[in-house]
Amino acid sequence: MPFISQLPYRALLVVSALTLLVGTLLHLNSQTALAHGLWLAGVIPVLLGLCVDIVKTLLRRQAGVDVLALLSIGLALVLDEILTAAVIALMVASGRALEDYAEAQARREMTALLNRAPRVANRYEDGQLRQISLEQVLPGDRLLVRSGEVVPVDGTLSSLAELDESMLTGESLPARRLSGDTVRSGAINAGAAFDMTASASAANSTFAGIVRLVSSAQATRSPVARLADRYALLFVPLALALAGLAWFATADPIRLLAVLVVATPCPLILAVPVAIVSGMSRCARRGVLVKGGGALERLAQANTLFFDKTGTLTGGNARLVAIQCEPHTRADEVLRLAASLDQASNHVIAAAIVAAARERGLVLSVPAQVVEEPGAGVSGQVDGKSVTVGAFAYVIRTSAPASWSQLFLQRLRYDGACGVFVGVDGVMQGALHLTDEIRLETPRALRLLRRAGIERFVMLTGDRQHIADSIGAVLGVTDVRAEQTPADKLAAIQAARRDGVVIMVGDGVNDAPALAAADIGVSMGARGADASSEAADVVLLVDRLDRLAEALMVARRTRRIAVQSVAVGMGLTLVAMVVAAFGYLPPVAGALLQEVIDLVAILSALRARQAGSMRPSGGLSSEQWTQLQVEHQQLKPVLDSVRSLADRLSSLSGPVAAAELAELNERLLHQLLPHERQDDSELYPRIAVLTGGDDPMAAMNSTHREIFRITGRLAHIAQELPESGPDPAYMQEIQRLLYGLDAILRLHFAQEEELYHAFRESS
Numbered sequence: 001m002p003f004i005s006q007l008p009y010r011a012l013l014v015v016s017a018l019t020l021l022v023g024t025l026l027h028l029n030s031q032t033a034l035a036h037g038l039w040l041a042g043v044i045p046v047l048l049g050l051c052v053d054i055v056k057t058l059l060r061r062q063a064g065v066d067v068l069a070l071l072s073i074g075l076a077l078v079l080d081e082i083l084t085a086a087v088i089a090l091m092v093a094s095g096r097a098l099e100d101y102a103e104a105q106a107r108r109e110m111t112a113l114l115n116r117a118p119r120v121a122n123r124y125e126d127g128q129l130r131q132i133s134l135e136q137v138l139p140g141d142r143l144l145v146r147s148g149e150v151v152p153v154d155g156t157l158s159s160l161a162e163l164d165e166s167m168l169t170g171e172s173l174p175a176r177r178l179s180g181d182t183v184r185s186g187a188i189n190a191g192a193a194f195d196m197t198a199s200a201s202a203a204n205s206t207f208a209g210i211v212r213l214v215s216s217a218q219a220t221r222s223p224v225a226r227l228a229d230r231y232a233l234l235f236v237p238l239a240l241a242l243a244g245l246a247w248f249a250t251a252d253p254i255r256l257l258a259v260l261v262v263a264t265p266c267p268l269i270l271a272v273p274v275a276i277v278s279g280m281s282r283c284a285r286r287g288v289l290v291k292g293g294g295a296l297e298r299l300a301q302a303n304t305l306f307f308d309k310t311g312t313l314t315g316g317n318a319r320l321v322a323i324q325c326e327p328h329t330r331a332d333e334v335l336r337l338a339a340s341l342d343q344a345s346n347h348v349i350a351a352a353i354v355a356a357a358r359e360r361g362l363v364l365s366v367p368a369q370v371v372e373e374p375g376a377g378v379s380g381q382v383d384g385k386s387v388t389v390g391a392f393a394y395v396i397r398t399s400a401p402a403s404w405s406q407l408f409l410q411r412l413r414y415d416g417a418c419g420v421f422v423g424v425d426g427v428m429q430g431a432l433h434l435t436d437e438i439r440l441e442t443p444r445a446l447r448l449l450r451r452a453g454i455e456r457f458v459m460l461t462g463d464r465q466h467i468a469d470s471i472g473a474v475l476g477v478t479d480v481r482a483e484q485t486p487a488d489k490l491a492a493i494q495a496a497r498r499d500g501v502v503i504m505v506g507d508g509v510n511d512a513p514a515l516a517a518a519d520i521g522v523s524m525g526a527r528g529a530d531a532s533s534e535a536a537d538v539v540l541l542v543d544r545l546d547r548l549a550e551a552l553m554v555a556r557r558t559r560r561i562a563v564q565s566v567a568v569g570m571g572l573t574l575v576a577m578v579v580a581a582f583g584y585l586p587p588v589a590g591a592l593l594q595e596v597i598d599l600v601a602i603l604s605a606l607r608a609r610q611a612g613s614m615r616p617s618g619g620l621s622s623e624q625w626t627q628l629q630v631e632h633q634q635l636k637p638v639l640d641s642v643r644s645l646a647d648r649l650s651s652l653s654g655p656v657a658a659a660e661l662a663e664l665n666e667r668l669l670h671q672l673l674p675h676e677r678q679d680d681s682e683l684y685p686r687i688a689v690l691t692g693g694d695d696p697m698a699a700m701n702s703t704h705r706e707i708f709r710i711t712g713r714l715a716h717i718a719q720e721l722p723e724s725g726p727d728p729a730y731m732q733e734i735q736r737l738l739y740g741l742d743a744i745l746r747l748h749f750a751q752e753e754e755l756y757h758a759f760r761e762s763s
Contacts, residue, residue, distance in 0.1 A: 162191025192374035239263035278608035279558030295537035309461035325430035334430030399423030448549035569601030646738035654725020
C-alpha cells in the first residue's frame with residue numbers, strides 16, 4: 001500500500017510486545033528505571049515509523065489516522081507516562097503489522113510479466129541458420145519461426161503460415177496468413193515452420209509496445225486511500241477539538257493525554273485490516289486471488305464491467321457444433337472419416353475434430369498415405385477410400401462443391417466460425433461447423449454480477465463486428481465494441497473511469513494494458529497470459545467467470561462489515577473520550593479500555609470471514625457432474641440425427657424417408673426419453689432443493705413435456721406411415737416437427753448444462 005513505510009512492522013510488533021511484557025514484570029518487581037527503559041525502547045521505533053508514514057502521507061496531500069497516535073505517544077512521553085506510551089505503541093504496531101500481513105497474504109509470487117516473450121530468433125546468415133539474441137535482429141533480416149515458437153519481431157511472411165493470434169487480437173481460431181502478409185510479434189506459430197523478413201527491431205515491435213502500454217498504465221493509476229484514512233478526515237479533527245476543549249477547560253495536561261489515548265483510532269487501524277484480510281481469505285478459498293486490500297475496497301465500489309470475449313466469455317477453444325452432409329450420408333460417418341484422417345495431423349482444429357469423434361464413441365481407422373499441406377488441409381486413405389479434409393478451397397481441388405456449400409460458407413461468416421470440409425472419393429460428402437462456444441457459466445455469471453450491483457456491461461474484443469454483435473445479443477450485452485486494439489481498449493477504460501469505478505476482465509496479452517488501467521483488473525489466471533496476470537489486481541485461479549460475482553459479493557459485504565465495525569468501535573471511543581474529558585478515565589485505564597474496544601471491533605470485523613458466498617449448500621458431486629456430461633455427449637449424435645433428417649427429408653424418396661424416420665424414432669424412444677424421464681424423477685428434485693422457492697424447476701419440466709409431446713407425435717407418425725412413405729403435405733408436417741424438436745432439444749441441453757454447472761460442487 002502507498003502509506004506503508006519500509007519499516008518492518010512485524011518486527012516492531014515483536015519488539016513492542018516483548019518490551020512491554022518484560023518491562024511490566026520488572027515494574028512489578030520494583031525495578032522502575034529498568035522497566036521505563038525497556039518500555040521506551042519499544043516505543044521509539046514505532047514512533048519513528050509513524051513519523052515516516054505521516055511525512056509520506058502529507059507529501060501525497062492525504063489525511064491519515066496516524067497523527068492521533070503520534071500525538072498521544074509524544075504527549076505521553078513528555079508527561080513521563082511511559083507505560084501509556086508503550087501500550088499505545090503496541091496497539092499501533094499490531095495494527096500496522098496486520099496490514100502488512102494482509103499485503104503479504106494477498107501478494108503471491110506471480111510469474112514474470114514477459115515469460116512468454118521471445119528472447120532469441122533464428123536468422124539466416126550466409127546460407128546457414130544461426131540463433132541470435134532478440135536485440136540483434138534488424139529490419140530486413142530473414143528469420144525462421146519453427147512450429148510452436150513465438151514470432152520474435154514484426155515482419156512480412158515469405159511463405160504460408162498458420163498463426164495463433166489469440167493473445168494479441170482476441171481471435172480464438174487460428175489465422176491463415178499467406179506469403180507477403182504482415183505478421184506481428186507475440187503470435188504463435190500453430191502450423192509448420194515458416195520464413196519471414198523482419199520489418200522492425202524487437203524494441204519497435206508489437207509485443208514491446210504492449211509492454212510499454214502496461215507500464216504506462218500502471219504508472220499513471222492514482223493511489224487509493226485507505227478506508228480508515230477517509231474516516232480520519234472527520235474523526236481526527238473531532239478528537240483534537242475535544243481534547244483541546246478538555247485542556248482549555250481544566251488546564252490539566254493529563255486530561256488532554258487521557259482524551260488522546262482513548263481517541264487513538266485503533267478500531268480504524270485494526271478493524272479495517274482484519275475485515276479486509278478476512279474478505280481476501282474468503283475470496284482465496286473460492287479460487288479468487290486478490291492482490292491487496294486496496295483492490296478489495298475498489299472491487300466493492302465497482303459499477304461498470306468491461307470484459308474481453310475470447311477466453312473470458314467464451315472457452316477459447318474450437319468445438320464441433322454441427323455437421324452438414326449430403327443426402328443419404330450419415331453425419332457420424334462424415335465425422336468418423338474426417339477424424340480418422342486428422343489423427344495424422346498436429347493442427348489444433350484437427351485435434352478438436354478427433355476429440356469430438358472420440359466423445360461420441362466413434363471407432364476411428366488408421367489412415368494411410370497421408371499428405372498434409374500446412375494451413376490448408378490433409379488428404380489420405382481411410383478404409384480404402386480417398387479422403388480429403390480441410391478448407392473449402394483445398395477440398396474442391398479434388399471434390400466437386402456440394403449444392404449446400406455456399407450457404408454453409410455464408411453461415412460460417414455470420415457466426416464467425418471455422419468450417420472443415422470433407423471430400424470422399426471425389427465427392428464433397430459433408431462439412432464440420434466448429435466455433436468458440438460461450439462458457440457454460442457465462443450467462444449465470446452476468447446475471448449474478450448484475451444482481452451484485454454492476455450497472456453497465458461492455459464487451460471489448462478483437463473480433464469482427466458482426467461476430468461480436470451476435471455474442472453480445474445472446475448474452476444480453478448492449479454495449480459491444482469490436483475490432484479493438486490494445487490501445488483502443490486502454491482508451492475505453494480510461495474514458496469510463498471518469499463515470500465510476502471500472503472492472504476489466506481479460507486473459508490475453510492484448511488485455512494487459514486495459515487490466516492495468518482499470519480500477520480493478522481481473523485476469524482469468526487459470527489459463528491466462530503472464531502479462532495479464534501480472535497487470536491484474538484480481539486473478540481468477542479457477543477458470544470460471546462466476547467466481548468474479550462471488551468475489552464482488554464478498555468485497556461488498558466485507559466493506560460493509562468493516563464500516564459497521566468501525567462505527568461500533570468509534571462510537572464506543574467517542575463515549576470514552578467524553579468520559580475522559582470529564583476526568584473519569586485516567587490515561588492508563590483509557591489505554592486498557594481502548595484495548596477492549598479494539599477487541600469488540602475486531603470480533604465484529606471477523607464476521608467477514610463468512611462473507612458473501614452466493615453458492616447454495618451442497619451441490620452435485622464430481623461423479624454426478626461427469627455422468628451428466630457423458631450422457632449429454634452420448635445424446636449429441638441423436639440431436640445431430642434429428643437436424644440431419646430434417647435437412648435431408650425433402651430430398652429422400654418415400655421408402656427411405658419412412659425407414660430413416662422409423663430408425664430415428666427408435667433412437668428417441670430408447671436413448672433420449674429415458675434420460676429425460678430420469679432427470680424428471682431423480683435430478684430435478686435435488687436441484688429444486690438447492691435452488692429454493694415453491695417450484696423452481698417448473699420451466700424445465702414444461703420443456704420436458706413439450707419434448708415428450710413432439711416425440712410422441714413423431715412416434716405415431718412413424719408407426720402409421722405406409723412403406724411408400726409420406727405424401728408431400730405430410731412430409732412438410734414431419735419436417736416442421738423435426739426442426740421444432742431440434743431447436744427445443746438444443747436449448748434444453750444448454751439450459752441443463754448451465755444449471756448443472758452452477759450447482760457443481762467445487763473440487
